[in-house]
Structures are given as structure tokens and as C-alpha cells.
Amino acid sequence: MSGEVRRPGEFELIGRFLRPLADDPAAFGLTDDAASFTPPPGHDLVLTKDMVAAGIHFFADDPPASIARKALRVNLSDLAAKGAEPIGYLLGLALPSDWTVEWMEAFSAALGEDQARYGIALLGGDTVRAPGGLTLSITAIGKVPTGRMVRRSGARAGDLLVVTGTIGDAALGLRLRLGTIAPPAEGADHLLDRYLHPQPRTVLAAAIGRHAHAALDISDGLMGDLAHMTRASGLSAEIDATSVPLSAAARELVRRDDTALTSVLTGGDDYEILASVPPARFDAFQDEAREANIPLTVIGRIVDGMDAPRAIDGAGRPISMGRVSHDHF
Amino acid sequence: MSGEVRRPGEFELIGRFLRPLADDPAAFGLTDDAASFTPPPGHDLVLTKDMVAAGIHFFADDPPASIARKALRVNLSDLAAKGAEPIGYLLGLALPSDWTVEWMEAFSAALGEDQARYGIALLGGDTVRAPGGLTLSITAIGKVPTGRMVRRSGARAGDLLVVTGTIGDAALGLRLRLGTIAPPAEGADHLLDRYLHPQPRTVLAAAIGRHAHAALDISDGLMGDLAHMTRASGLSAEIDATSVPLSAAARELVRRDDTALTSVLTGGDDYEILASVPPARFDAFQDEAREANIPLTVIGRIVDGMDAPRAIDGAGRPISMGRVSHDHF
Known part of the structure; x- marks a missing residue:
């Protein structure tokens, strides 16, 4: 079911655009199948996953930097609401076959800028061809003091x-x-x-x-x-x-x-x-x-x-x- | 950018098909935006994320139970190769707008069977409309004894x-x-x-x-x-x-x-x-x-x-x- 690949293949794409973003030891430079880590003592991990798709959450012709920021930040927003400080993220990237090197350059540069802005690292992920349209699935990982994730369900009358x-x-x-x-x-x-x-x-x-x-x-x-x-x-x-x-x-x-x-x-x-x-x-x-x-x-x-x-x-x-x-x- | 929703909405879909799968306390019954947990003492968490898309990793008309199994198991396979025992997973589900209740029933039932088979729970995720075609992004979470994730890079001559x-x-x-x-x-x-x-x-x-x-x-x-x-x-x-x-x-x-x-x-x-x-x-x-x-x-x-x-x-x-x-x- 592989089609004609007119662009750099998956491994070149990862090496060129994504590996430079994975500067945390837990990511093993994206050379492995998984990331491994443990929360700091006295903390729980908080995991959240928001998907965004072209035509639903953004316009397919939005600037690639804007798409990158939105995909990442909607997840960081979930962490913030839970009282969690961000640690890093896994990136699932389903790319249409007509992606360009220029698009990926702008997209990955924006991820890098946001990583610096929010103090996080790319820890892993997957890149696949998207027959239907660009879809991004980010899993963001944060930390909270043990047992202290802020829930939706804790409101009390009078708050x-x-x-x-x-x-x-x-x-x-x-x-x-x-x-x-x-x-x-x-x-x-x-x-x-x-x-x-x-x-x-x-x-x-x-x-x-x-x-x-x-x-x-x-x-x-x-x-x-x-x-x-x-x-x-x-x-x-x-x-x-x-x-x-x-x-x-x-x-x-x-x-x-x-x-x-x-x-x-x-x-x-x-x-x-x-x-x-x-x-x-x-x-x-x-x-x-x-x-x-x-x-x-x-x-x-x-x-x-x-x-x-x-x-x-x-x-x-x-x-x-x-x-x-x-x-x- | 919302289109006509002819099927149950996102929250009904989650409540009917996915919440019954989220029976682990860390998942908060999928009523929250994030899952919170910590690895057992003496363990690291291992996180892996594989995306699968219709037309690339499976055929769009494959049985929904088969699609569910493949999406989940390719991630569990990554964990096994890393020496990690599975704990749970986050499910990112980008569904085409012509999904049917029967399809979701078979899909979620197969996830439930595999959860029992592999001893894991659904911990969270996201459901969005997929304009282009079914795409599944699963993040699987496992545990290994601290520092013991099996790497790709550890091979030695003579092995x-x-x-x-x-x-x-x-x-x-x-x-x-x-x-x-x-x-x-x-x-x-x-x-x-x-x-x-x-x-x-x-x-x-x-x-x-x-x-x-x-x-x-x-x-x-x-x-x-x-x-x-x-x-x-x-x-x-x-x-x-x-x-x-x-x-x-x-x-x-x-x-x-x-x-x-x-x-x-x-x-x-x-x-x-x-x-x-x-x-x-x-x-x-x-x-x-x-x-x-x-x-x-x-x-x-x-x-x-x-x-x-x-x-x-x-x-x-x-x-x-x-x-x-x-x-x-």
C-alpha cells in the first residue's frame, strides 16, 4: 500500500527536521521506539492528548508555524488547567503526500521555538503519510505534586x-x-x-x-x-x-x-x-x-x-x- | 468549521463507546482533560506512539475490530520489544463523518477485549472528525525496572x-x-x-x-x-x-x-x-x-x-x- 514517495522518506524527514528537536536524554535522540522516564520524586505525571485536523481545528493553508503552535499549545493548555508544569511531548504527524521541505522547515522551527518558550522537549512520536489531510496528534506530559492534579470535578458551591x-x-x-x-x-x-x-x-x-x-x-x-x-x-x-x-x-x-x-x-x-x-x-x-x-x-x-x-x-x-x-x- | 453532525456528538460517542473502557482510576472515567499517575516504585514509564491511517496501514473497509486490534497492538508490540509491561493507553481517534453506531460498537468491543487480554486500561485521549479518512493515534504506556528499557543501540559484536x-x-x-x-x-x-x-x-x-x-x-x-x-x-x-x-x-x-x-x-x-x-x-x-x-x-x-x-x-x-x-x- 505504499505509494510513490516523491519527498524525503520517513527516516530522512525525522533525522532532518525532528531529531534536532529531541535534545532530552529521555528521547534517545528519536533513535528508539519509545521514550523512558520517571517523574521527579514527589510528583505524578499528567498525560493529555489532543488531536487537531486540517479543516476542523485549523485551515490546511494556515502558516505551518501557526499549525505547529496550535497543535502543541492546545495540549500545554490542558496541562496548565490541571496545575501541571510541562515536561515534553510525543508528536504524531500524519502528513499529506504533497508536503514540502519548506513547509517542514517552518513547522519544525516553530516547534523548536515553542520548546524553548515552554521549557519542553520532543520525546518521541510517529510520522505517517496522511491520505486525507494533515492530522496532528500530540501527547503532552507534565508533572504535578503527587495527588494534586486539578480536576474538573472538584468545584464546590460558593466557589x-x-x-x-x-x-x-x-x-x-x-x-x-x-x-x-x-x-x-x-x-x-x-x-x-x-x-x-x-x-x-x-x-x-x-x-x-x-x-x-x-x-x-x-x-x-x-x-x-x-x-x-x-x-x-x-x-x-x-x-x-x-x-x-x-x-x-x-x-x-x-x-x-x-x-x-x-x-x-x-x-x-x-x-x-x-x-x-x-x-x-x-x-x-x-x-x-x-x-x-x-x-x-x-x-x-x-x-x-x-x-x-x-x-x-x-x-x-x-x-x-x-x-x-x-x-x- | 463544524459540519453537519448526523451522528451522535463527541460527548455522546465518548460516553457510550469509550467511557466503559476507562475503568482505571487514573483515567477519571474520561471526565477530565488528562490522566494522572506515577510508575510503581522502582520502575520507569515507557511511552510509545504509533499512528495508523486508512489506506496506509490498513484498508478502510477492514473489519472495525481488526482496525482496533491493529492500532492498539502495534503499540503494545513496541512496549514488549523495550522490555516494558503495558499499563494503559491514550486513544486519538479521527473519525470520518460517515461513521456508524455499528462500526463504533464493534471497534470499542474489540478494544475492550484486548484490554482484558493484555491487562491494560484506556486512560484518556481525544476524538475528532477526520475530513480525510480514519486515523488512529495511540500512545501506549508501560513500565520497566528503573533504567532497564531495552534500547536499539545496545547490541554488541558476537551477540x-x-x-x-x-x-x-x-x-x-x-x-x-x-x-x-x-x-x-x-x-x-x-x-x-x-x-x-x-x-x-x-x-x-x-x-x-x-x-x-x-x-x-x-x-x-x-x-x-x-x-x-x-x-x-x-x-x-x-x-x-x-x-x-x-x-x-x-x-x-x-x-x-x-x-x-x-x-x-x-x-x-x-x-x-x-x-x-x-x-x-x-x-x-x-x-x-x-x-x-x-x-x-x-x-x-x-x-x-x-x-x-x-x-x-x-x-x-x-x-x-x-x-x-x-x-x-
């Missing part, structure tokens, strides 16, 4: 719901790409960039581990991911839509277009953290976030009940939304 | 080269599927089954760890994988082609068809183990393999030098082969 950064930019950036919303007067670039380049909140991981009862990263949309948390915790939640932090560009679109608020509340791809934090810990969490230069905003609280989380508007009325979750599937 | 089982069946089975070789009088089913259903040598993992200087599993073909081992070890090798163990069906094809021996020596997908074993350890290795009911055969030895490994025929003449490695890429 404050806290988000990092601003919400909805990526969903609005995607709508700009798709032409389903008119661009803002200013800041369209910011929205487009937020869709392309998630910013995992890695520097906040340890603080999340110390202060949050529960946390996850917002990949399927604020309301949908909040519902994941409340369902796992056996509770409900109420958020004040007017308190959801927006960028200037998102604020302009929400003012102008009735559908923009729904995108903000239900669109995916923000990769900000949603954390459930006991009120007594909020100030300490806020201080650490400020030191890391990451804005935190309280948007609501966890309440008793089994209903889906509710969003209310400035007048206290419930906001009705269509589907509450962005579906990558 | 015996030992293989498990029979070689070449899967490559000949694939040729039967493709119609590029006429079927044998008997045993065509055996060859076809060997292509579809790798048998990872998991029960031999601990013995490999105790007795082999180096090992890998034969996925790219005997000569190609042997070259990986000798290159990583800075050595060369000589094998006697007449001693390569063949099934009765493969023996018939080799007798009858001049191209069959090349398929045996260079075709992929056997997932048998190739181990480099010091002569003084061979008897003990053989005893343990016999107890596990796995045949071992000495097919050659590691020699000094930097040349590519050589295969000689019964008269001591070198056998020339075209490409020496099956390319899944």
Missing part, C-alpha cells in the same frame, strides 16, 4: 468562577475568517491571531494547583466547558454575561452585532482557563496572576443544583443561547 | 540475532490482499490474518528485559529494522536467510515465487521481536520463551563494521534486495 485573559476572541476571529461577521474598526488582527495562536497559561499552572478546587481550559466554549465542570462536580453555576472579560475588538462586535455575544459565550478555541476558586483563596490567586501578568476576572459562581449553568444579562434576565458548545467533532 | 515466531507472513498476506502474488495451496487465511492481527509478544517483555542487549519489533521489515539496530549500535550484522523461520504457507510461496523471499526479508507488519542476545544468555531466554509458548530462532549475529547488514543464502552468497525497508510513510 468563584474565574477566567484568565479575555473570552470569545478566537471564536470571533474564526467568524472573521469565515466571513460570517463584519470586521471591527480596529483589532481584527488581534481576533485572527487569537484563533491561530492559543496562549497556554503555563506560567499560572502552579498557582492553579494551589488555589483552584477545579479547572479546565476553554476549548469548546465558555458555557459548554462550564457545563462539563458543573456536571462532573454535581453542581450548577450562574454567570453574569456582562462581567465576561472582552477585548476591545470583541466589545465592539458585541455592541454592533446581536450574534456576537453568543459566539463569545459558546464559541471554542479560547484556551483560557476557567477555574473554580474558593473566595478565601481568590486574593492570593489574583496576586500570583498579577505577578505573571495574566488578568483574572470573576464571572460568576458555583451554586447548588443539577441544572445546566445559566448566563444572565445586565438586568438579571437569563440569556438564551442555541447550542451551548462549539463542536470540534 | 546472536534472535527472532520470535515466523517472519514475512504479514507482508505476504498484504500481497495476497493486493493480488500481487498467487495464494498458496494452504494457509492463505493464516497469512491474511497475520497482516490484520499482529500478536504483540507482551508475555516475553520481562525476559527480553533480562536477556537482550538490544531489541525492537519488526514493523518496517526484518532487514530494515535490523539496519536500525546496527546503525544505532555502531555495528553490522550477518543473517543466514535460510534460517529465517517461515510458516508453512510462506515456505510454499518462497519455493514457488522468486519475489516472495524479498517480501519476507524486507516486508513490514510482522510485529515479531528482533533481539540481540549474548550467547551466554540464549539458553535462559529460550527456556523462558518456551514456557510462554513462543518459538525463538537464531538467524545470525552481530559483527563489527559499519556496513549495512548482509543476508546470505544457503551457499553463503549475499542476497541482493531492492529497497530493504517497507515504508509506511
Whole structure:
């Protein structure tokens, strides 16, 4: 079932583009079939795996550096939400047969830059031909103090719901790409960039581990991911839509277009953290976030009940939304 | 970029087909974004990741149970070759949009059977829509005594080269599927089954760890994988082609068809183990393999030098082969 290979073969591709990224002893220079390691004393490993596919999570003609960053960072975002500091990753790369050397150069250079940025190494993986389209499957490995992985299910009634950064930019950036919303007067670039380049909140991981009862990263949309948390915790939640932090560009679109608020509340791809934090810990969490230069905003609280989380508007009325979750599937 | 979802959504799919497979506490019932665990005292974790794609590693219309087994077992085979006992796996599943409930039922049931067979659990993963074709990316996790992962690079001059089982069946089975070789009088089913259903040598993992200087599993073909081992070890090798163990069906094809021996020596997908074993350890290795009911055969030895490994025929003449490695890429 092998087709004509017009490009360098698998082993040359690995040697030329990927082996230089595998500078951790655990990776054995990618000359073996597996990576071997053990967590540092007093730590558990945390493993997460997010796949991204052309036409679903990114556009096939996105810059290769952007695809590399997104594939890696959505996994680092999961680790951060779990309170885990990243160690490294395994890369599964299913490449269409028309890949070019230039594409791989840009792709692997971006991985190398992000490895330096987040202090991680490539530890192994696999490269195969993708008959259907570029698909990336990354398994990221992090560490947490033993038994301290932050779960989705730990929220308690009375906890404050806290988000990092601003919400909805990526969903609005995607709508700009798709032409389903008119661009803002200013800041369209910011929205487009937020869709392309998630910013995992890695520097906040340890603080999340110390202060949050529960946390996850917002990949399927604020309301949908909040519902994941409340369902796992056996509770409900109420958020004040007017308190959801927006960028200037998102604020302009929400003012102008009735559908923009729904995108903000239900669109995916923000990769900000949603954390459930006991009120007594909020100030300490806020201080650490400020030191890391990451804005935190309280948007609501966890309440008793089994209903889906509710969003209310400035007048206290419930906001009705269509589907509450962005579906990558 | 979400298309029309005509089937159950991602969360229903996970809940119905995959959550029942995640019965290990480390998996948190797949209700979280990550798995958390630590190796048992005195052990390292071993992580490996093999991707398989429709049209490359299997046929899109193969039975879903066969696809599930192949995707999982090629990873368990890597662990066994490293001397690692399997613990669990993360499943990345990129599903075409025309998947059916019946397909997922058969696929997940086969995963469940293999989990029981190999004593492992589903620990996490991701499910996405595959615009191009079914792609599976499994990360398998195993354990070895600390520092004892069996490398490719540990071979020493004078070591015996030992293989498990029979070689070449899967490559000949694939040729039967493709119609590029006429079927044998008997045993065509055996060859076809060997292509579809790798048998990872998991029960031999601990013995490999105790007795082999180096090992890998034969996925790219005997000569190609042997070259990986000798290159990583800075050595060369000589094998006697007449001693390569063949099934009765493969023996018939080799007798009858001049191209069959090349398929045996260079075709992929056997997932048998190739181990480099010091002569003084061979008897003990053989005893343990016999107890596990796995045949071992000495097919050659590691020699000094930097040349590519050589295969000689019964008269001591070198056998020339075209490409020496099956390319899944």
C-alpha cells in the first residue's frame, strides 16, 4: 500500500527536521521506539492528548508555524488547567503526500521555538503519510505534586468562577475568517491571531494547583466547558454575561452585532482557563496572576443544583443561547 | 468549521463507546482533560506512539475490530520489544463523518477485549472528525525496572540475532490482499490474518528485559529494522536467510515465487521481536520463551563494521534486495 514517495522518506524527514528537536536524554535522540522516564520524586505525571485536523481545528493553508503552535499549545493548555508544569511531548504527524521541505522547515522551527518558550522537549512520536489531510496528534506530559492534579470535578458551591485573559476572541476571529461577521474598526488582527495562536497559561499552572478546587481550559466554549465542570462536580453555576472579560475588538462586535455575544459565550478555541476558586483563596490567586501578568476576572459562581449553568444579562434576565458548545467533532 | 453532525456528538460517542473502557482510576472515567499517575516504585514509564491511517496501514473497509486490534497492538508490540509491561493507553481517534453506531460498537468491543487480554486500561485521549479518512493515534504506556528499557543501540559484536515466531507472513498476506502474488495451496487465511492481527509478544517483555542487549519489533521489515539496530549500535550484522523461520504457507510461496523471499526479508507488519542476545544468555531466554509458548530462532549475529547488514543464502552468497525497508510513510 505504499505509494510513490516523491519527498524525503520517513527516516530522512525525522533525522532532518525532528531529531534536532529531541535534545532530552529521555528521547534517545528519536533513535528508539519509545521514550523512558520517571517523574521527579514527589510528583505524578499528567498525560493529555489532543488531536487537531486540517479543516476542523485549523485551515490546511494556515502558516505551518501557526499549525505547529496550535497543535502543541492546545495540549500545554490542558496541562496548565490541571496545575501541571510541562515536561515534553510525543508528536504524531500524519502528513499529506504533497508536503514540502519548506513547509517542514517552518513547522519544525516553530516547534523548536515553542520548546524553548515552554521549557519542553520532543520525546518521541510517529510520522505517517496522511491520505486525507494533515492530522496532528500530540501527547503532552507534565508533572504535578503527587495527588494534586486539578480536576474538573472538584468545584464546590460558593466557589468563584474565574477566567484568565479575555473570552470569545478566537471564536470571533474564526467568524472573521469565515466571513460570517463584519470586521471591527480596529483589532481584527488581534481576533485572527487569537484563533491561530492559543496562549497556554503555563506560567499560572502552579498557582492553579494551589488555589483552584477545579479547572479546565476553554476549548469548546465558555458555557459548554462550564457545563462539563458543573456536571462532573454535581453542581450548577450562574454567570453574569456582562462581567465576561472582552477585548476591545470583541466589545465592539458585541455592541454592533446581536450574534456576537453568543459566539463569545459558546464559541471554542479560547484556551483560557476557567477555574473554580474558593473566595478565601481568590486574593492570593489574583496576586500570583498579577505577578505573571495574566488578568483574572470573576464571572460568576458555583451554586447548588443539577441544572445546566445559566448566563444572565445586565438586568438579571437569563440569556438564551442555541447550542451551548462549539463542536470540534 | 463544524459540519453537519448526523451522528451522535463527541460527548455522546465518548460516553457510550469509550467511557466503559476507562475503568482505571487514573483515567477519571474520561471526565477530565488528562490522566494522572506515577510508575510503581522502582520502575520507569515507557511511552510509545504509533499512528495508523486508512489506506496506509490498513484498508478502510477492514473489519472495525481488526482496525482496533491493529492500532492498539502495534503499540503494545513496541512496549514488549523495550522490555516494558503495558499499563494503559491514550486513544486519538479521527473519525470520518460517515461513521456508524455499528462500526463504533464493534471497534470499542474489540478494544475492550484486548484490554482484558493484555491487562491494560484506556486512560484518556481525544476524538475528532477526520475530513480525510480514519486515523488512529495511540500512545501506549508501560513500565520497566528503573533504567532497564531495552534500547536499539545496545547490541554488541558476537551477540546472536534472535527472532520470535515466523517472519514475512504479514507482508505476504498484504500481497495476497493486493493480488500481487498467487495464494498458496494452504494457509492463505493464516497469512491474511497475520497482516490484520499482529500478536504483540507482551508475555516475553520481562525476559527480553533480562536477556537482550538490544531489541525492537519488526514493523518496517526484518532487514530494515535490523539496519536500525546496527546503525544505532555502531555495528553490522550477518543473517543466514535460510534460517529465517517461515510458516508453512510462506515456505510454499518462497519455493514457488522468486519475489516472495524479498517480501519476507524486507516486508513490514510482522510485529515479531528482533533481539540481540549474548550467547551466554540464549539458553535462559529460550527456556523462558518456551514456557510462554513462543518459538525463538537464531538467524545470525552481530559483527563489527559499519556496513549495512548482509543476508546470505544457503551457499553463503549475499542476497541482493531492492529497497530493504517497507515504508509506511
